[in-house]
Amino acid sequence: MNRFLQKVRESKSCQAWSFLVVFFCCLPWSASMAEDFVSLPEKxxxxxxxxxxxLSFNEAFYDMQDLAKNMPKYQLAQLMKADLYAIKAGKSEWVTQKRTAHARKSNALLSEAKVRWQRKADLERSRGDWDALLAQYVLKTSHEPYLVIVDSAAHRLYLYQKNENGYEEVANYYVSIGQKGVGKQVRGDLKTPIGIYKVEKELSDSKLPELYGVAALTLNYPNSWDKQKGRTGSGIWLHGTPRSTYSRPPLASRGCVVLNNPAMQTLIYQYRLAPATPVIIAQSAQRSLIDRNYxxxxxxxxxxxxWLRSQQNYQVDWSRVSVFAYPGEQGVYYVSFPVKGGKLVEQYWQRQGVSGSWQMVYETFQKSKVGPQVS
Incomplete structure (x- = not known):
């Protein structure tokens, strides 16, 4: 790396190249390139x-030029192209001037580059361990055809589809979350909630303001656990982006989980996520805890x-029971199952003491939105 920096210092584009080198030296690196990306623009x-x-200047220039040409509304690509144009023209000082004059916007766009680059490193480290995120939160499912898990630290949404062997990952997308991060507590705190939610309904393009892009899936925040904890707010959705941009910076929403429009269209039109689809929003995937928690x-x-076999309140079909580890709550598990009258029972179980037994600590009833009724 010292040899590379010496070459940079000797070039006419020293200032700008030094900026780019320092920026990327701060990013994790491994030898091989990951092959599985969610879309051609990201790749x-x-x-x-x-x-x-x-420091492959020409290759970088043509890659960014091609991306910016094909994706004219991709602001990160336009920024990178402009920087490389300035360097090629011998106007490297323009890069620093622009970054200084538009520091907030530039930093937001560059944060997206860091997140997407980190995704590359994560892919390489996780080869052969694709089910780790699913195993961390999903103990048992009912008949849900799809599960959604949002790893907010990685700014990634993972979609799992049920098959004869369980669930397999069929898609993953970059997402933007709340401006203040995660851990929503009160209305207007600009944070994305951590918890287990359900899709309530789909909102089509014609019913949405431009801010929400081509479509939205509303979620049931605050859920029963949030309400029991006194958390407030509403309007937490999965939705697209305004047509004026391709994607948004990692921390840009008022609390929603935001995808680019092509990804949102895929969720809606290809996978057709139905009401009651579980959406698990987690702070991060902690793969080291999986074996320990088994x-x-x-x-x-x-x-x-x-407990279900011994209680007398209602008849329960074990195959219709779902059990998830509740993200952000140590030792809490979410249990749900349908009962007579078109209702869905939601229970929260927690260990009593360090080595005590598991007990139900909260139970509530919701209207069941999908599936055959229990008779």
Missing amino acids: KLITGLNAIKN EDKQQVLSQINQ
């Missing part, structure tokens, strides 16, 4: 960033099953 962006990392998960499943 093209990563290829260009990789060229900058390697015994606890088996114990809680066994105890829930025993």
